[in-house]
Amino acid sequence: MPTRNLITYNTLISSFSKSPQHAISSFKLFRELSWFDLKPNATTFTSLAHASGSIEDPFVGAGVHCRVLASGFYGNVHVKTSVLGMYSDCGDVESADRVFDETEERDSVAWNCMIFSYVRSGNFGNGLRMLNGMMRDGLLPNRFTFSIVLSACGRMGDWVRGRVIHAHVITSEMLVDNSLENALLDMYSSCDDLSSAVSVFESIEKPDLVSWNSLISGFSNSGEGEEAMGAFVRLKSLSQFEEMKPDEYTFVAIFSATAALPYIYYGKPLHAEVCKAGLEGSIFVGNTVVNMYFMNEDPCAALDIFRSIPEKDVVIWTEMIVGYSRLGEGELAIKYFSSMLEEGHKADTFSLCSALSSSADLAALRQGEMLHALVVKTGYEENMCVSGSLIDMYAKSGYLDRAFSLFHRIQNPDLKCWNSMIGGYGNHGDAERAFKLCSQMKRQGLDPDHVTYVSLLSACSHRGLVDRGRFYWFCMMSDGVIPGVKHYTCMVSLLSRTGLLKEAKEMIVNSPFGRKYPELWRILLSSCINFRDLDMGIYAAEQVLCLEPDDSPSHILLSNLYASIGRWDDAAEIRKKIRLLMLEKDPGLSWIDVKGIVNIFSADDESHQQADDCRNELFRLQANLKKWEISEIIINI
Incomplete structure (x- = not known):
């Protein structure tokens, strides 16, 4: 261009400032101004502030701020507002707040910048207070303002304020666009108000893909997998007539919603849809597909997906580690954790917790100690989740002194840490210490959960403390904790070991698990051998064999029961049956x-x-x- 003036430079600087990839070119052009004796004006500095915000570099932005001050343009409302927006985009709330306080004429852009800055940094309360201040100054919020504060309400889970802001949107009589409607939909979904979310969705004249994704995510977050699948099917039917096909976010939301459902009806057909959409190599979608297969206990399929993804991130490695750990495959979980580190990825809290959990289940103390060293090296020793996993690992390995030392260093232990210590002492025979820790935990204001009561009842079972076990069972019911199969297993074991066979039988009969879990009857059968109660033992064996006719441990226990009272012919007959059925008791492993x-x-x-x-x-x-x-x-x- 033969003749270059300030207008042409400002046009180019403004164009480049809007794109993070080209924003750096704005500063190169600004440097050229001095070569042609051109002085920057307010428009130039406004664009440079936008460029600094685009690259989100607060140091470059601070340099622009200094040039603005030196050039005397800081009094310009547009320039000052651009500097405010730049600090907001860079996440520097303190500097943005200082510039806002120095701004006398505050327009809606300045207020929106501050509201956005607070909400982006997670300071939702200040963001909402800024909205009140804006309205007190006589400025009406616009669509952008309402979208920001609705996002804040959703992330806070503040349904009440969200509805109040929705009322403001209605009474303002402004023209509502898709972005604001999607913000309302996302707010209600995040606050678990699905009926209102569906109502907002149905009121949208032309819902876009963001609307559908928000609706499916809302169903997913509330555990409504089938409803989410219904919405996905509706979206698929629309995609045949409109250019609106499911994207990565859609598949992530639907896989998260249906992961726990039978994958033969949900997960596998959805996986086929991913392949049809050409997203099988997406790391974003792959993470949720791997999780779905692990949730359905199909690690082979999960491994196939893992291997098919060319560039793996720490998230998908963690999914493999967590998946194998959840299935009790501790060795594989630790193997993948080591491979992840060898690939150059850094361990995060999730992968460390899963690896420590696997070490605890394997009682692999040496492996756990190496993981502890890695925790210290990576600086996660202050993380509550990691600390709880470390305590659990040492407690299950029998090193209660180390576990207690770690526990003692934590200022405010969470429930996981308390449960690990209570379970450790209970499982290693120190029931009284476990009971004292539970009392201390209650004094700290924490209520026992189902894990706590499993540990307490297990401690009572190991020591044969029937009265204390009944007491904790009563406390559990009073606290509203619904007993699961583990709680019933502990109580049946406690009653059976102490000779209260009839009471143990009544507990199994009255439980919701008597017809589903044969191990409850197997515990009773085992105790009948010790107390030589033939009638009760035969009844317990019948219940087990009704559920699992070829259960070898139950046949062997029944044979031992006959032998314990001298009925050798019956014992021999059972042994013959075992040989005919070719049953073997599963060998123990060490x-x-x-x-x-x-x-x-x-x-x-x-x-x-x-x-x-x-x-x-x-x-x-x-x-x-x-x-x-x-x-x-x-x-x-």
């Missing part, structure tokens, strides 16, 4: 961690590479024991 490798052993298993070495070492120990016994006999003679 494992040991040697130099980071977990070695697993079971009865009659010769598959281990060092089985011969282990057997030879056992023979050596047996020989040494015999020599010691002979030496003791000689000394005593």
